[in-house]
Amino acid sequence: MVATGGIPLPVTLTHVTIKHFEDHNQLQWATATEQNTARFVIEYSIDARNYTRVGEVAASRNLDGSNYSFRHSVVTTGNAFYRLAIEEDNGKINYSPVVKVFGIERNIEILPTIIRDGILNINLIAPVDKMQVTNSAGSKVFEKNLKNVTGTMAITLPSLANGIYWVQVITGNNVEKYKIIIQ
Numbered sequence: 001m002v003a004t005g006g007i008p009l010p011v012t013l014t015h016v017t018i019k020h021f022e023d024h025n026q027l028q029w030a031t032a033t034e035q036n037t038a039r040f041v042i043e044y045s046i047d048a049r050n051y052t053r054v055g056e057v058a059a060s061r062n063l064d065g066s067n068y069s070f071r072h073s074v075v076t077t078g079n080a081f082y083r084l085a086i087e088e089d090n091g092k093i094n095y096s097p098v099v100k101v102f103g104i105e106r107n108i109e110i111l112p113t114i115i116r117d118g119i120l121n122i123n124l125i126a127p128v129d130k131m132q133v134t135n136s137a138g139s140k141v142f143e144k145n146l147k148n149v150t151g152t153m154a155i156t157l158p159s160l161a162n163g164i165y166w167v168q169v170i171t172g173n174n175v176e177k178y179k180i181i182i183q
Contacts, residue, residue, distance in 0.1 A: 010088045011037045014065070018082055018101040023179045024073045025101050027082050031065040041085040041093075042070050048081045048098060073179065074113065108169050114181045120155040120167070132168045133157065133180075141165070157182075 016029040027042060037059040043051035054074075060066040074080070084096035108131075109123040122131075127148035133141050142158055146169075160182050167178045 010035055010092075010094070011059070011086055012065070013084075013086075013096055016082075016084060016096050016099050018080075018099040020080075020101045022177070024071050025080060025082070027070045027072065027099070028068065029084060029096070030067045031062075033063060033065055034059055034061055035063060036089045037061065038087045038089050040068060040070075041087060042072065043083050043085055044072060044074070045081040045083075046078060048100075051081075051083065053085075108167075108176070108178070110167060110178050110180060113179065114183060115157070116183045118157050118159070120157055120180070121152070122155065122167075123152045124150045126150065126171070128169045128171050130170050131155075132170070133160075134166045134168065135160075136164050136166075 011034050012032040014030045014032050016027070019026045019028075029040070031037075039059055040057045041053055042055045042057070044054045045051045054072050055070055057068050057070055072082075080101045081098050082101070083098045086094045086096065088094075108125060108128060111121055111123070120133075124146065127150055128146045129148060130143060130145045132143045135141050141160060144155060162182055165180050165182055167180055169176050169178070
């Protein structure tokens with residue numbers, strides 16, 4: 001496609017969609033044409049005003065367009081907003097329309113989900129009986145009785161090997177799981 005004046009348009013998006021899963025959001029988009037497009041930078045927001053770059057995907061540079069996908073490993077309790085910052089070869093950036101994924105009610109919020117200092121920061125939105133941390137094999141490595149408190153707290157974890165862990169919050173017969181990464 002050529003714009004007025006004979007200047008090629010860098011990219012034509014056909015769609016941008018978002019789908020929520022238990023431990024991640026899946027962003028998908030497609031282009032009808034691409035020319036002089038360097039990359040797609042994925043931006044994420046919880047308020048639709050302040051965006052953070054969470055990843056990038058190189059453009060295929062296919063003149064007939066391509067299909068793309070990006071998996072954002074995130075656990076949120078509220079709505080989340082995504083947009084693409086489409087970067088041209090010359091550094092110019094154009095933005096896609098914003099897409100919204102609706103959050104689900106959770107009993108806790110963990111921010112950030114990547115833990116580098118051994119401190120698990122949680123916000124107990126609803127009363128929770130206890131919390132357990134399990135490794136990727138399902139073995140319990142930590143447990144804390146939360147005694148139905150609410151609010152924000154920092155929990156010091158034992159020394160754990162780097163890797164993926166699951167925080168399980170238990171209230172009565174209800175168990176919710178949240179993925180964290182220890183670095």
